[in-house]
Amino acid sequence: MSPRRETYARKLDLTRGCVEIGHGGGGRTMAQLIEELFLAAFDNDWLRAQDDCARLTVPTGRLVMATDSHVVSPLFFPGGDIGCLSVHGTLNDVAMAGARPLYLAAGFILEEGFPLADLQRIVTSMARAAQAAEVPIVTGDTKVVERGKGDGVFITTTGVGVIPAGVDISANRAQPGDAVLLSGSLGEHGMAVLAQRENLSFDTSIESDTAALHGLVAAMVAAVPDIHCLRDPTRGGLSSALNEIARQSAVGMRLREAAIPVKEPVRALCEFLGLDPLYVANEGKLLAICPVEVAETLLAAMRAHPLGREAALIGEVVADPHGFVEMETVFGGHRLVDWLSGEQLPRIC
Amino acid sequence: MKYLDEFRDGRLAQGLAARIQREIEPDRRYALMEFCGGHTHAICRHGIEDLLPAEVRLIHGPGCPVCVLPSGRLQAAIDLVERERVILCSYGDLLRVPGAQGDTLLKAKARGADVRMVYSVSDALEIARAHPDRPVVFFAIGFETTTPPTAVVLRQARREKLGNFSVYCNHVLTPPALRALLATDLPPPFQAAATRGTGLVDGFIGPAHVSTIIGTRAYEFVATEYRRPLVIAGFEPLDVLQSILMLVRQINAGEARVENEYTRAVGPEGNRKAQQWMDEVFEVHPSFEWRGLGELPNSALAIRPAFADWDAERRFAVPTIKASDHKACACGEVLRGIKRPEECKVFASACTPDHPLGSCMVSAEGACAAHYHYGRFRQAVTA
Numbered sequence: 049m050s051p052r053r054e055t056y057a058r059k060l061d062l063t064r065g066c067v068e069i070g071h072g073g074g075g076r077t078m079a080q081l082i083e084e085l086f087l088a089a090f091d092n093d094w095l096r097a098q099d100d101c102a103r104l105t106v107p108t109g110r111l112v113m114a115t116d117s118h119v120v121s122p123l124f125f126p127g128g129d130i131g132c133l134s135v136h137g138t139l140n141d142v143a144m145a146g147a148r149p150l151y152l153a154a155g156f157i158l159e160e161g162f163p164l165a166d167l168q169r170i171v172t173s174m175a176r177a178a179q180a181a182e183v184p185i186v187t188g189d190t191k192v193v194e195r196g197k198g199d200g201v202f203i204t205t206t207g208v209g210v211i212p213a214g215v216d217i218s219a220n221r222a223q224p225g226d227a228v229l230l231s232g233s234l235g236e237h238g239m240a241v242l243a244q245r246e247n248l249s250f251d252t253s254i255e256s257d258t259a260a261l262h263g264l265v266a267a268m269v270a271a272v273p274d275i276h277c278l279r280d281p282t283r284g285g286l287s288s289a290l291n292e293i294a295r296q297s298a299v300g301m302r303l304r305e306a307a308i309p310v311k312e313p314v315r316a317l318c319e320f321l322g323l324d325p326l327y328v329a330n331e332g333k334l335l336a337i338c339p340v341e342v343a344e345t346l347l348a349a350m351r352a353h354p355l356g357r358e359a360a361l362i363g364e365v366v367a368d369p370h371g372f373v374e375m376e377t378v379f380g381g382h383r384l385v386d387w388l389s390g391e392q393l394p395r396i397c
Numbered sequence: 398m399k400y401l402d403e404f405r406d407g408r409l410a411q412g413l414a415a416r417i418q419r420e421i422e423p424d425r426r427y428a429l430m431e432f433c434g435g436h437t438h439a440i441c442r443h444g445i446e447d448l449l450p451a452e453v454r455l456i457h458g459p460g461c462p463v464c465v466l467p468s469g470r471l472q473a474a475i476d477l478v479e480r481e482r483v484i485l486c487s488y489g490d491l492l493r494v495p496g497a498q499g500d501t502l503l504k505a506k507a508r509g510a511d512v513r514m515v516y517s518v519s520d521a522l523e524i525a526r527a528h529p530d531r532p533v534v535f536f537a538i539g540f541e542t543t544t545p546p547t548a549v550v551l552r553q554a555r556r557e558k559l560g561n562f563s564v565y566c567n568h569v570l571t572p573p574a575l576r577a578l579l580a581t582d583l584p585p586p587f588q589a590a591a592t593r594g595t596g597l598v599d600g601f602i603g604p605a606h607v608s609t610i611i612g613t614r615a616y617e618f619v620a621t622e623y624r625r626p627l628v629i630a631g632f633e634p635l636d637v638l639q640s641i642l643m644l645v646r647q648i649n650a651g652e653a654r655v656e657n658e659y660t661r662a663v664g665p666e667g668n669r670k671a672q673q674w675m676d677e678v679f680e681v682h683p684s685f686e687w688r689g690l691g692e693l694p695n696s697a698l699a700i701r702p703a704f705a706d707w708d709a710e711r712r713f714a715v716p717t718i719k720a721s722d723h724k725a726c727a728c729g730e731v732l733r734g735i736k737r738p739e740e741c742k743v744f745a746s747a748c749t750p751d752h753p754l755g756s757c758m759v760s761a762e763g764a765c766a767a768h769y770h771y772g773r774f775r776q777a778v779t780a
């Protein structure tokens with residue numbers, strides 16, 4: 049049974065209104081914000097109960113839990129916004145264990161003065177992403193900080209899911225001889241955000257690749273249950289993801305640059321700014337490492353899914369005491385694909 | 398933007414490499430210096446050295462703005478931001494360059510100094526407009542490529558009478574550095590090695606972006622006074638290979654000419670408009686210290702008296718600081734092409750990109766950083 053609905057003197061002004069300190073204060077102003085904005089968008093039984101927690105039924109098996117905080121500037125970028133990003137990011141973290149995500153929780157830190165219209169856009173986008181993923185947002189929290197103490201909106205999401213029986217995916221399972229697969233082209237999210245942020249007078253058609261990958265993962269796990277590692281190459285890009293796996297599994301990698309898909313506008317903008325697409329963030333791509341005997345089966349399963357159409361076999365795992373990720377360049381030379389140090393910065397020469 | 402692919406074609410590259418291989422004369426030496434850090438980076442990132450015959454040796458030059466900034470100038474910036482409580486706007490790379498006793502702007506920032514990372518000088522101008530009550534200083538570094546934007550912004554600041562904005566000018570000039578490299582006496586090991594050619598370098602791969610500003614004519618002295626060929630090349634890997642082939646041909650023919658491989662962007666006169674702006678705002682500094690190369694006459698730019706109000710050094714009476722580099726650091730020799738990064742005793746051990754002891758390990762264009770990031774596996778094989 050739902051609790052009695054409050055009636056408020058005036059509806060929330062979602063056109064011209066702004067976030068006020070009272071919206072995080074725990075009083076009626078906050079209750080109104082939650083009801084008219086968050087509940088209206090995320091609507092489900094758990095939220096309607098308006099408890100401080102959600103009581104969940106979970107299937108048997110191994111539970112996965114992941115949390116991710118989202119701070120992105122700008123909040124809206126070509127191809128997405130912080131709202132859908134915060135849903136996809138956590139769903140993907142859960143999915144990288146091979147798990148099926150079940151529930152999400154969301155925490156908001158809002159800055160006083162932030163337009164409610166923008167907040168509604170963000171919340172609607174979250175709701176849409178959660179619906180499309182068929183994973184409900186079952187509990188949440190809102191705090192407001194004084195003007196100047198936040199950057200509009202920060203969103204932290206937490207997700208839980210279950211791992212199907214027989215699946216054991218972990219970054220420490222890569223073995224020499226394994227194949228390295230990538231689900232699609234690199235660098236779109238990072239370059240879409242950068243192009244927007246730096247106000248580059250560049251007419252780019254680059255859109256963020258932000259997407260929930262658990263559907264793709266489910267198809268992959270169904271085809272090849274013995275996937276060794278999965279990782280979504282977000283911050284730090286492909287290079288960080290591969291170096292992390294190499295370290296955790298105590299192996300090296302050999303990649304072929306020519307096999308790594310990068311779309312032309314991304315390549316061009318990277319070149320212009322002196323950046324390397326291998327280090328640029330992705331939000332809708334994954335890396336998979338599996339025994340070489342099943343690589344073709346896995347590749348076919350990936351390509352059969354809309355989010356893996358451009359999947360490619362990009363290299364192999366090797367025994368290497370130094371744990372180096374090396375790459376044969378398109379010219380036939382060799383280079384290291386090193387950890388990112390500091391932040392990737394546009395060149396000044 | 399389609400053109401990038403043409404410059405990234407693996408087969409074309411192998412064709413060029415094969416031609417270089419064919420034209421090499423076995424008893425000749427081809428020691429080629431790429432002046433620019435941009436080229437160093439491209440060479441390491443694309444593994445270009447793997448395509449070259451053993452006779453062709455690439456030597457990294459000093460054309461990395463972050464690398465050649467002496468620690469004293471860096472320390473002066475740290476002192477400035479802490480003493481005068483200014484907002485110091487700087488490129489990200491500079492934040493990690495060690496000043497005196499290993500202090501950095503990043504450490505100063507952690508101690509509470511207001512250091513902001515910017516991508517361009519116009520970002521700094523924006524910050525000054527947004528904080529009219531605070532002095533804002535832009536830490537300007539770079540060769541001729543980044544100088545015109547600084548000039549444009551200084552003119553803009555004067556037009557707006559933006560009283561809280563100023564520039565700490567560390568702009569340096571390419572030709573005097575080239576001259577210094579050509580004029581230095583070689584250390585003994587290289588005199589012995591230089592059996593056929595004379596000097597350390599048999600030819601230069603000339604700057605790409607810098608040349609779009611200053612033009613090809615600025616390098617004529619390399620050919621006429623020092624008898625070395627120089628080929629201006631773009632930053633794409635195929636540009637580099639093509640310029641190497643052009644240099645090999647000149648060396649075989651005993652020629653020393655300035656040639657231009659980068660004709661799609663560079664002309665003989667350069668960019669006149671940009672030169673005018675630079676000339677209006679800057680004058681040549683009689684002498685300036687470079688890390689590795691020492692004091693070089695007429696090698697840097699200073700802000701003209703007409704713009705004195707926007708010159709941070711005048712406004713805040715910035716003192717000249719002599720700071721010595723870390724005693725194990727071989728940046729000087731690396732910048733002059735005398736040592737390869739791996740020959741520095743602390744390379745990849747005490748000195749890494751996360752904990753740089755010298756400036757060449759900081760910027761992506763620094764030779765040590767390029768070798769560390771892209772070439773470390775080579776030592777692992779030989780070690």
Ligand code: SF4
Pocket residue numbers: 725726727728729731738741742743744745748749753754755756757758759765
């Ligand atoms: S390894 Fe470090 S200390 Fe040695 S030359 Fe390079 S930057 Fe300088």
